[in-house]
Amino acid sequence: MDGFPFSETICAVATPIGEAGIGIVKISGPDALTSLRRIFRARTVADAFASHRLHLGWIVDPSTDQRLDEVLVSYMKAPRSYTGEDVVEINCHSGYAILDRILRLVLAQGVRLAEPGEFTRRAFMNGRLDLSQAEAVVELIRSRSEQELAIAGRQLRGELSETVHAWRRRLLNIEASLEAFLDFPEELEEEEGSSGHDAVSQELRDRLLPAVRELASRYDEQRVLREGLALVLAGKPNVGKSSLLNALVGRDRAIVTPIPGTTRDIIEDTFVIQGICVRVLDTAGVRSGADTIESCGIERTLRSVEEADLVIWLIDTSRPLSCDDDLIAAHVIRRPHLVILNKADLPQVIGRKDVFDRYPGVEHAVSLSVLRPDDIQQLRETIRTRFLRDAQLSACPAFIPNLRQKRALDEAASALERAARLIANGDFLELVAAEVRTARTALETIVGIGAPEDLLDEVFSKFCIGK
The missing domain is CATH 1.20.120.430 (tRNA modification GTPase MnmE domain 2)
Known part of the structure; x- marks a missing residue:
């Protein structure tokens, strides 16, 4: 692909905003180096800004000659750069105020703020990447x-x-x-x-x-492998869904209380099982007689069950089964699922036979307590061997669209x-x-x-x- 001439020079902060050791302001386009020269003072005599070298100096406000930060500047002459154009990267100390000030100085030199993805789009237009490679950048x-x-x-x-x-x-x-x-x-x-x-x-x-x-x-x-496993936690209120979410992700992500209906919207987090990302969604407990707000959460729960790669249906074995369990079962057994017979550490009211007799469509069930770390480790291994084994055995094909x-x-x-x-x-x-x-x-x-x-x-x- 022939190079595409862009007349405008663009800039943006290329690192996350916040307190850190280094922040980077990137400039790309025909006036990248000219713009830098107006606001940069080298510590030693400039060597004509040799390409692909680091240059130590200060960013200076040209209107006051005030030094703002000591920086390392890199200059990459076209076409040997990410975008295929002249590219300058100002490596400064990271903080909201300093990054914002340097960015405003660059903009004052007639440079335009970049649009989302514009640096990579210029790389594509200039033949540095094709479209599938550009998509790989954001996926990376x-x-x-x-x-x-x-x-x-x-x-x-x-x-x-x-x-x-x-x-x-x-x-x-x-x-x-x-x-x-x-x-x-x-x-x-x-x-x-x-x-x-x-x-x-x-x-x-x-x-x-x-x-x-x-x-x-x-x-x-x-x-x-590409998108991660979408795992949905479903069940009646107070069966241990939020406790299981917290145990799987290793932190207090969801509020746990004995009050039914605490979770009214979907709470999402992630954890990793042997290199594969698992997106776990804690949902509102399904029950009859819920108020309007809770009912909206229950509707979202049932929709998420229909879209899940795997549903973990939690049943409280210290309480009898009910019509609420029947409603959940009607949705869960149509999807890949695993039944957790939770609260094994409490006196038992129901067991595996009760569940399998009442719900013939149930395929897998394990008894555990989400409060016991060894049981959580066992659950992780069950998910890996029963639901991720095929993905792990075939990982990784040459590429996946x-x-x-x-x-x-x-x-x-x-x-x-x-x-x-x-x-x-x-x-x-x-x-x-x-x-x-x-x-x-x-x-x-x-x-x-x-x-x-x-x-x-x-x-x-x-x-x-x-x-």
């Missing part, structure tokens, strides 16, 4: 587990891009062959007979189509399937060529070839301003 930043980090890293290195480009080249060759048959039908028919069409059909049906489908299928099969990429792969697979069927039926080659072009165009959206502005806006809006 948001990674919460080793598995997510590995997946994003492989995509950032271009493994997905290489595969898509290889498929695209093969489709271009097929299009060229089909165009040749359309332009010179008699000559090629005499020379190749039906073998030419058979070769195209075999390439589409037996090689490209299975490969595209296999990659698309990884999204559903390995989504847990995100949802946008999966939709493009599905579109390409459908077009390839239609093309293969058309050519097998002996239909017009013009129709075959049109389907092959549709497949190629769908694959091109994965890496950003010919991507429309609205698609780019959608992708880069997910970034923070400093990236």
Whole structure:
């Protein structure tokens, strides 16, 4: 991709705002170095700002000549920079006041504040990254587990891009062959007979189509590796859901009281099981006779159960089963689930047989107390072996598509399937060529070839301003 000329120079704080050792203000564009020179005073005689070197000095307010902070400045001359443009990074001490003051000084030099994702968007437009690699940047930043980090890293290195480009080249060759048959039908028919069409059909049906489908299928099969396991805690009030949340995440995340209906909205946190992120959601207790606000929480509980990867249904074995348990069971047994027979440390009123007899759809049940650390460790191991084992055994495939990429792969697979069927039926080659072009165009959206502005806006809006 040819470089895209951006006339404006942009800047942003590239590190989280707050007290820390280092904060970074990033500037990118044709006037990056000129803007820096107006507010930077080197400690020694400047060496013409050699590229890819650190320069020690002070940020100075040019209107008062007041020194604001001692900094290290790096200058990266185009095109050897993240954006492909001249880039300056001011490494200062981190704090809200100093970062804000330096940013305002940069803006006063005629530099514009960057939009969300604009640095990476410029890297894409200048050919430093393709669109799938740009998406990997934000996924790398948001990674919460080793598995997510590995997946994003492989995509950032271009493994997905290489595969898509290889498929695209093969489709271009097929299009060229089909165009040749359309332009010179008699000559090629005499020379190749039906073998030419058979070769195209075999390439589409037996090689490209299975490969595209296999990659698309990884999204559903390995989504847990990329996005984490969505685990929902469900049950009646006061069965121990909030206590279990606190035990799993290792801190007091939810309020625990003996008063029914304390949790009225969904509380979410995360923990990690052997490199896989688990998003655990504590929900409102399900019961009849709830007030209006609590009823809204119960509706959200039931919706979250329907969307969960795994539901942990807690039952208080020191109390009898009730119609509230029946309501929960109707939703839970349709989803992957694990029943926790909680409060095993108290006198027991019901047991496993009562639960299995009343709810034949229950698949797994374990007896424990959420207040005992050994029982929590046992629960973690149960989740790993029964619900994460497949994901861990297959981790990590070369790359896993995100949802946008999966939709493009599905579109390409459908077009390839239609093309293969058309050519097998002996239909017009013009129709075959049109389907092959549709497949190629769908694959091109994965890496950003010919991507429309609205698609780019959608992708880069997910970034923070400093990236």
